[in-house]
Amino acid sequence: MTRTTYFLGAGASKAFGYPITSEILPKIVQRGKKVLARGTSGPVSASKKELKELLEKLFPALWRQPERDMPLITDLLTLLNNAIVTDTPVFIDDSEMSSHQRLRLRLEQGIVDALRPPYRRNSPPKLLRKFVDSLYPSDPGRTNESTVVSTNYDLSIEGLLYEATGSGASGSVDSHEVAARIDHGFTYRIPFASHSPLATRPLDSKVGLYKLHGSLNLLRCAVCKCSFLNPLGDVSWRPFLYPRSKLNRCDYCGITPLKPVIVAPSFVRDVSELGLSEVWNAAYEALRAAHRWVFVGYSLPPEDYAIRSLLLRAYRFRTTKPEVKVIQRKNTEEDKEDKEKQHLMQRYRLLFENPKFHFDGFEAFIKSPPGSKPGN
Numbered sequence: 196m197t198r199t200t201y202f203l204g205a206g207a208s209k210a211f212g213y214p215i216t217s218e219i220l221p222k223i224v225q226r227g228k229k230v231l232a233r234g235t236s237g238p239v240s241a242s243k244k245e246l247k248e249l250l251e252k253l254f255p256a257l258w259r260q261p262e263r264d265m266p267l268i269t270d271l272l273t274l275l276n277n278a279i280v281t282d283t284p285v286f287i288d289d290s291e292m293s294s295h296q297r298l299r300l301r302l303e304q305g306i307v308d309a310l311r312p313p314y315r316r317n318s319p320p321k322l323l324r325k326f327v328d329s330l331y332p333s334d335p336g337r338t339n340e341s342t343v344v345s346t347n348y349d350l351s352i353e354g355l356l357y358e359a360t361g362s363g364a365s366g367s368v369d370s371h372e373v374a375a376r377i378d379h380g381f382t383y384r385i386p387f388a389s390h391s392p393l394a395t396r397p398l399d400s401k402v403g404l405y406k407l408h409g410s411l412n413l414l415r416c417a418v419c420k421c422s423f424l425n426p427l428g429d430v431s432w433r434p435f436l437y438p439r440s441k442l443n444r445c446d447y448c449g450i451t452p453l454k455p456v457i458v459a460p461s462f463v464r465d466v467s468e469l470g471l472s473e474v475w476n477a478a479y480e481a482l483r484a485a486h487r488w489v490f491v492g493y494s495l496p497p498e499d500y501a502i503r504s505l506l507l508r509a510y511r512f513r514t515t516k517p518e519v520k521v522i523q524r525k526n527t528e529e530d531k532e533d534k535e536k537q538h539l540m541q542r543y544r545l546l547f548e549n550p551k552f553h554f555d556g557f558e559a560f561i562k563s564p565p566g567s568k569p570g571n
């Protein structure tokens with residue numbers, strides 16, 4: 196049995212229509228403008244109004260800039276996080292830092308909005324289905340062959356993976372079946388059920404799915420530290436729109452509002468406070484045990500120093516090295532392509548011996564060779 200760990204970056208979700216990092220801020224501004232143009236009232240409009248006011252206060256030109264000239268969301272969040280961590284305001288009239296916290300919150304809300312599925316739930320892209328089918332073995336005796344380590348928060352993979360657990364009528368998902376067959380790398384509570392039962396990690400899971408930066412179907416209680424994973428879909432919007440309502444209440448301790456679990460892209464970030472360290476340990480073990488590592492749409496960006504450390508440790512501390520494949524899409528801007536390609540190859544070669552590069556994208560990787568499991 197060949198064990199494969201897929202390591203998915205934003206480029207993997209791009210293949211299914213989700214935005215990559217450089218497209219997120221333009222999408223946030225675009226949606227903000229759209230909501231404000233409606234002129235309605237309510238929590239969504241109020242949040243977009245606050246986003247616009249705070250962004251314009253910090254960068255007066257940004258809201259009106261052409262999309263191609265907008266900075267990366269990573270730059271904005273790094274600026275804010277650094278200001279918060281060092282207690283050095285960048286909003287000159289806010290020595291108490293509340294504008295910084297609120298703008299960060301609104302940008303995180305924008306990220307959550309931008310990662311809504313770009314397709315209808317009942318008609319996911321065929322290639323996505325093909326990839327997920329290859330991850331989930333139909334033979335009951337086959338377990339633990341594939342794991343997915345992902346830096347993405349979107350639910351593209353799990354939407355179909357949860358369905359594949361085969362619970363109930365077509366398309367319906369049973370939380371207990373999901374908990375028994377999919378290893379998420381940590382213990383969580385099942386929400387919206389009486390007493391929120393605890394789902395511990397299954398010993399013989401069909402697939403491991405470890406999301407290093409959190410997930411849109413995950414909420415966490417800051418007081419009792421319980422994590423709630425909802426296999427029925429996205430719940431990350433609740434804390435932004437209804438921070439203190441019953442729609443966003445910890446089922447376990449009963450009173451506390453829940454928080455989303457997303458580690459937004461920034462050079463300054465900390466995964467420990469979101470209870471993700473168990474997931475990182477599970478990802479480390481999966482990488483240690485796999486014969487093959489397949490990186491998809493992941494550019495090893497500088498801000499992911501914790502991930503490079505994880506990969507380096509998992510790679511160096513094993514006697515038999517895994518085969519390393521890197522699947523990347525070509526840059527459509529020709530002048531940038533060669534330079535980016537060279538930099539990407541340098542970053543991978545610094546960490547691994549003889550990685551194999553494929554620059555024809557995830558779609559081609561899933562398709563070929565026809566009729567067989569991706570990567571064979």
Ligand SMILES: [Zn+2]
Nearest residue numbers: 416419445448
């Ligand atoms: Zn609680």
